[in-house]
Every structure is written in structure tokens, then in C-alpha cells.
Amino acid sequence: MIKSETIEMAANEIMARAAIDIPEDYKSGIKGMIDMEKGDLSAFVLEAMLENWEVATEDRRPMCGDTGVPRYYIKTGNEAQIEGGFIELEHRLRRATAQATHDIPLRPNRVHPLTRQDNNNNVGMNAPEIEYSFEPDTDWIDITTVHKGGLFGTDYRMLFPGDGIDGIKRFFLDVLLAFGKRGLACQPAIVGIGLGGSKDTCMMLGKQAACLRTVGSRHPQAEVAKLEDELKELGNTTGLGAMGFNGNSTVVGCNIEVGYTHTGGMPMSVHCFCLSSRRATARLYSDGSVDYRTDPEWFTPYMRRNTVGWDGNAALAGAAE
Ligand code: SF4
Structure with missing residues (x-):
């Protein structure tokens, strides 16, 4: 039985780790970009970011004053037994969010969209979001928190099959340039792309691709992985560098997730x-016991299954080895 107190304790801990300690995969990606950066100011910003992250970790203080919007992703299986069930799990996650906002502290960003009421704890109606996925033969729970910043760095377009790869690239560039010019998401960013599904699925997959996959990870399907590489390279040719300064460090990683879609469309987020x-x-x-890590391991072979049933194998047609 997984105790509710352990859930709250672990949620508090990951709230602090997320706010303070930048994951190693992202840091390594940035270190790799410094040598390639041609813009002086952009290279300076990348160096400054590395220093900023070190100071934040030493001082145990958040690495950005803007908390973003904390949210949770839960992965579990049929064999997991949770004290008080999922209602208690959600209660504990909301408590941990309020507690962490006070203790770390985090900026209380969440407000009512019309009245601007702020409960001063990052908790409110439909906040924090909690999304679920499942894994066969599992008696543990994975709790991931993401503090998603770059609030406005998101867009959607209904493309059509005839738009092809060129249409995908065009929308990708349109978004990066529009966001970059308006200063809407501090670069370099992990760019997540949802391709296919219905509109809501497309948005969900894109956000999860950005927030729940590491820098350097590759989609198992060869065609998708190839497009990830191409878009990353293309994204670094816009002239926008770190924090929008002149340079070539816009995209530290590009992750694409795919959902089967209507035959007449090719939605993209x-x-x-x-x-x-x-x-x-x-x-x-x-x-x-509790283990902590920075890779959510969210997209498993089970989540990407392409078959009617599930026999425990990575049954992804056309998968790269
Ligand atoms: S977009 Fe910039 S200001 Fe906002 S959370 Fe990210 S780094 Fe901080």
C-alpha cells in the first residue's frame, strides 16, 4: 500500500527539485550549444544561464522568478494500491502545491481568468492540472511535476495531408519566429510537436513531447526521428539566439509525438x-521507498502501441531499432 503521507512528501520534494535543479540532459544540451553559438551576446547569455543554474542549486532557490504553471503527470498500473485511492492522491497533490508555494517559495501565479482572484498557493479551479497514463504489470506510482513556463509559446494549426513536410516546416518556423519576436518564451527551448490526433489530443501530445521527453531522446519510428533532427537544425537557422539575441541557439531539442488522425487532416501543435x-x-x-529522477519516462512502448492488443512487446510498426 502506498501511503498518502508518502505521496505528499514526495510531491513536495519534486516541487522543490523541479523549481531549483535544472535537469542534466537540458544542461548538457545547452553546454553543447555554447561552442556552436556564433552570436557574442547569445553565447554570453548561455554562459550566464549555466552560472545562474549553479547558483540556484547552491542556494536552494528557484532558478527563475516566474514559477510558470505547476502541473502533475501520474503513471501507474492496476496492481498499485493507494491509501485513500485517487481522490486522496489528488488531495495530497493539491496540498503539496500549496505547501511548496509557501515553503520554497514559488510565485503564486495562478489566478481566476476573469476576477483575477489569487488564492496565493497556485491552487484553484482546475489547477494544478493532473494527467494520467497507465502501464501494465505495475504496482508503483510515478508522480512527475512540470512547472511549464513560456506560457504563450504554444500554437496550433490544422494542416492538410497535401501540405506535407514542407507545410510542417513552414508552421514550425512561423511559430518560432512569432514567439521569438514577441519575446514569448525564453530560448533555447525544448520544442515539442504534436502531430495528428484530434485537436485536443494534438495539443496534449505536443505539450507532453516538450515537457516529458529529455533533450537527446529520439522517437522510435525512423521517419519521426528524422523529422525531429531536421526541425531542430532548421529551428537554429532563424537568426534568433538565446533570449532572442542574434545567434543560432533557439532549439536545444525537438521532440515529436504522433497520434493517428482523420484521413483528411494533419493537425499540428x-x-x-x-x-x-x-x-x-x-x-x-x-x-x-521513493526514487527520484529527472527523466519522466512517460512515453513507453505501451503508450505508443500501434496494435489492438498488448502482448508486452514494443509493437510499433515501422519502429527504428
Ligand atoms: S519563459 Fe522565461 S521568464 Fe518565463 S518561466 Fe521560462 S525562463 Fe522564466
Whole structure:
């Protein structure tokens, strides 16, 4: 049985880790960009960001004053037993959000969209968001928190099959330039792309691709992985560097997730996980132990299954080895 107290304790811990400690994969991606950066100011900003992250970790203070919008992703399985069930799980996550906002502290960003009422704890109607996915033969719970910044770095377009790869590239560039010019998401960003699905699925997949996959990860399907590489390269040719200065460091990683869609369409969403790429995961076991990590391991072969049933194999047609 996974105790509710352990859930709250672990949620508090990952809230702090996400806000303070930038994941190693993102940091390594930025380090790799410094040598390639041609713009002086952009290179200076990248160096400054590395220093900023070190100071934040040493001082145990958030690495950006803007908390973004904290949210949770839960992965679990049929065998997991949770004290108080999922209602208690959600209660504990809301408590941890309020507590962490006070203790770390985090800026209380969440307000009512019309009245601008602020509960001063990042909790309110439909906040924080909690999304679920499932994994076969599993008795643990993974709790991931993401503090998504770059609020406005997101867009959607209904493309058509005839638009092809050129249409995908055009929308990708339109978004990066529009966001970059208006200063809407601090670069370099992990750019997540949702391709296919219905509109809501497309948006969900793109956001998850940005926030729940690491820099350097590749989609298992060869055609998709190839497009990830091409878009990353293309995204770094716009002339926009770190924080919008002249340069070539806009995209530290490009992750694409795919959902089968209507035969007449090719919906696409683009999401920028800004240079506060804040994510942290805890795995809670029934014996009370907790492991922490920075890779959410969200997109499993089960989640990407392409078959009617599930026999425990990575049944992804056309998958790269
Ligand atoms: S976009 Fe990201 S790095 Fe920039 S202010 Fe917002 S949270 Fe901070």
C-alpha cells in the first residue's frame, strides 16, 4: 500500500527539485550549444544561464522568478494500491502545491481568468492540472511535476495531408519566429510537436513531447526521428539566439509525438519548454521507498502501441531499432 503521507512528501520534494535543479540532459544540451553559438551576446547569455543554474542549486532557490504553471503527470498500473485511492492522491497533490508555494517559495501565479482572484498557493479551479497514463504489470506510482513556463509559446494549426513536410516546416518556423519576436518564451527551448490526433489530443501530445521527453531522446519510428533532427537544425537557422539575441541557439531539442488522425487532416501543435525546463519525477513503491529522477519516462512502448492488443512487446510498426 502506498501511503498518502508518502505521496505528499514526495510531491513536495519534486516541487522543490523541479523549481531549483535544472535537469542534466537540458544542461548538457545547452553546454553543447555554447561552442556552436556564433552570436557574442547569445553565447554570453548561455554562459550566464549555466552560472545562474549553479547558483540556484547552491542556494536552494528557484532558478527563475516566474514559477510558470505547476502541473502533475501520474503513471501507474492496476496492481498499485493507494491509501485513500485517487481522490486522496489528488488531495495530497493539491496540498503539496500549496505547501511548496509557501515553503520554497514559488510565485503564486495562478489566478481566476476573469476576477483575477489569487488564492496565493497556485491552487484553484482546475489547477494544478493532473494527467494520467497507465502501464501494465505495475504496482508503483510515478508522480512527475512540470512547472511549464513560456506560457504563450504554444500554437496550433490544422494542416492538410497535401501540405506535407514542407507545410510542417513552414508552421514550425512561423511559430518560432512569432514567439521569438514577441519575446514569448525564453530560448533555447525544448520544442515539442504534436502531430495528428484530434485537436485536443494534438495539443496534449505536443505539450507532453516538450515537457516529458529529455533533450537527446529520439522517437522510435525512423521517419519521426528524422523529422525531429531536421526541425531542430532548421529551428537554429532563424537568426534568433538565446533570449532572442542574434545567434543560432533557439532549439536545444525537438521532440515529436504522433497520434493517428482523420484521413483528411494533419493537425499540428508546437510548444516551447523554455530555458526553465523544470521537471522532476518520484517513483513511489508499496514498501514505502521513493526514487527520484529527472527523466519522466512517460512515453513507453505501451503508450505508443500501434496494435489492438498488448502482448508486452514494443509493437510499433515501422519502429527504428
Ligand atoms: S519563459 Fe521560462 S525562463 Fe522565461 S521568464 Fe518565463 S518561466 Fe522564466
